[in-house]
Amino acid sequence: MSAPLAASFPWLVADIGGTNARFGWITGSHNGVEQVQHLPVSDHAGPAEAAVAYLDQLAGVLGDAYRPPRHAAFAVATAVAGDQIALTNSQWNFSRAAVQAELGLDTLIMLNDFEALALSLPRLRPSQIQAHAALPKPHGTLAVIGPGTGLGVAGVMQTCTGWVALPGEGGHATLAAADEFESALLSRVRRDYPHVSAERLLSGIGLPVLHGAVAELMGAVAARFTAEQIVAHGSAGSDPVCVRTLDVFCALLGSFAGNVALTLGARGGVYIGGGIVPRFSQYFFASRFRERFEAKGRFRHYLQEVPTALITDTLAALTGAALAIEQQSFPATVTTAPGVQ
Structure with missing residues (x-):
């Protein structure tokens, strides 16, 4: 692991839908997503408030081992373009820059929730899926469709420099x-x-x-x-x-x-x-x-x-959010995305 990547942890990741916001914690590139918590969207005014509630709870659990996150990626159930983000199926409407400032983050990546899920596809383990027939090694272009509160659709394409997500609506x-x-x-x-x-x-x-x-x-x-x-x-x-x-x-x-x-x-x-x-x-x-x-x-x-x-693993998008941090903040160090524990 490179020194910049090693020094960047812990990371905060989230998968935010119309009903629930799922938060996770990453302490190293091979440690997986840990400390997963589900928070009802309706109980919080926005993602900053939900993240603060999660981090306050986590600080109590970890005690002296807790350190504030420096980097985060939030997968959100809406189209992402520009600073202002409004969730399609909930009341949350917020500024990415304002959330980053409130949480004191060096970087905050906002990506569509199915863009994050698509990024997780090539790294899904057999324990995370059920298939109609035996699956070949991931190759070419993959698609994901997700009936949840709404209906998400995205793809991921294999390139000479790695997998690239194809977000859409x-x-x-x-x-x-x-x-x-x-x-x-x-x-x-x-x-x-x-x-x-x-x-x-x-x-x-x-x-x-x-x-x-x-x-x-x-x-x-x-x-x-x-x-x-x-x-x-x-x-x-x-x-x-x-x-x-x-x-x-x-x-x-x-x-x-x-x-x-x-x-x-x-x-x-x-x-x-x-x-x-x-x-x-x-x-x-x-x-x-x-x-x-x-x-x-x-x-x-x-x-x-x-x-x-x-x-079958409903937390897989957290893995994709973690990979988004690696791809955008540490592109020279991208490795196999960590799994969810």
């Missing part, structure tokens, strides 16, 4: 139907939302919308279920509307993932991240996801060769 692309039921479903949702994006249905905020439309097409009365309840009832088979909703969710997600694979040329693999699908992984692998992923007419054979996998 693909979750807001228009969702397409692949059969008559889905056409009727989207027509129903368009009565309430003129633009039906993928996120509108394939996310935590979207599942109740999808559930209500499915119930209406089935001629049933829609119960006021949360996304968590829809997943629980659907995967357990205890409610017919929830079962159909989860079936349509997986099918639409598969079709959308196939579109992303074709758009990015992600022949190295497409990964499903986010906090929703790991809750029903057994159902997911038996669903129509893979069938619909490949159902692209003349390009079926192209997609049959593209592996798909589920990221």
